[in-house]
Amino acid sequence: MAVVAVGAQAARVETAARAAMGSRERFVMRAHYTHLSPTVFSKIVILVAQVQVSHHSAGAAVPRLVHAEGNEDAARTDGGAADPLIGQALWRLEDARSRAVEWSARIRNLDWAPAPGLSSAGDPLYHLAAIELDWLGSEVRGDDFPGGWEEWFPVDVRDEQGRLSEVRGETRERHLARLSWVRSGLLATLRVMTVADFREPRVLPAYTVTPEWVLHHLALHEAHHAGQIAFLGHLHRAANS
Structure with a gap:
């Protein structure tokens, strides 16, 4: 009976949550939390609905996962690269990073998680840096990793169950410095690359990719986890309001 009651409450407030959340936020909710039990998932839905509805009730603008039109940065597509094609790809990647940051x-506490076993906002920040470094070193640069990378990545990117590793106790500054360290290496590599090399296939045992595709994939990956971080922020504010 208790589960039914919680489920009924979740059904009511999810309607309000759907009105308050953007479509990308709803996608992130489904992608990351629908594996949970009905009781836990219902509680999470209630939390985010409460914070979103409170924003609307107060007349406050609810943050979206898109930038306002007219942003001057949106007109910059050179990416600092010698070739416009590569520059535009780098700009898209940098724009996705700005949203994640x-x-x-x-989020006041990057170690906060909505429930035991779930990710905190710090976990995807660590994951973003690790995955970008892996693609850069393995695929783009041909198994050439920058020296000192072990100091930045003391734990594997995933645990034994395949979930994002829990990265706790690190400062916000450390997370941002790690992201910046990896990104600076990627930019230095790609900005001087020719279009021919940008589109040169990298043949690996399991697949073949080009640096062009790698940047496309990394931008999508970054945007996906930016949505996850945004959603965790909604939950964090609801739980601590």
């Missing part, structure tokens, strides 16, 4: 800045 912006959303994480709104």
Whole structure:
């Protein structure tokens, strides 16, 4: 009976949550939390609905996962690269990064998680840096990793169950410095690359990719986890309001 009651309450408040959340936020909710039990998932839905509805009730603008039109940075597509094609790809990647950093800045405690066994905002920040380094070193640079990378990545990116590793106790500054360290290496590599090399296939045992595809994939990956971080921020504010 208790589960039914919670489920009924979740059904009611999810309607309000759907009105308050953008479509990308709803996608992130489904992608990351629908594996939970009905009781736990219902509680999470209630939390985010409460914070979103409270924003609307107060007349406050609810943050979205898109930037306002007219942003001057949106007109910059050179990416600092010699070739415009590569520059545009780098700009898209940098724009996705700015959103991830912006959303994480709104979370007071990056170690907070909505429930035991779930990710905190710090976990995807660590994951983003690790995955970018892996693609850069393995695929783009041909198994050439920058020296000192072990100091930045003391734990594997995933645990034994395949979930994002829990990265706790690190400062916000450390997370951002790690992201910046990896990104600086990627930018230095790609900005001087020719279009021919940018589109040169990298043949690996399991697949073949080009640096062009790698940047496309990394931008999508970054945007996906930026949405996850944004959603965790909603839950964090609801739980601590």
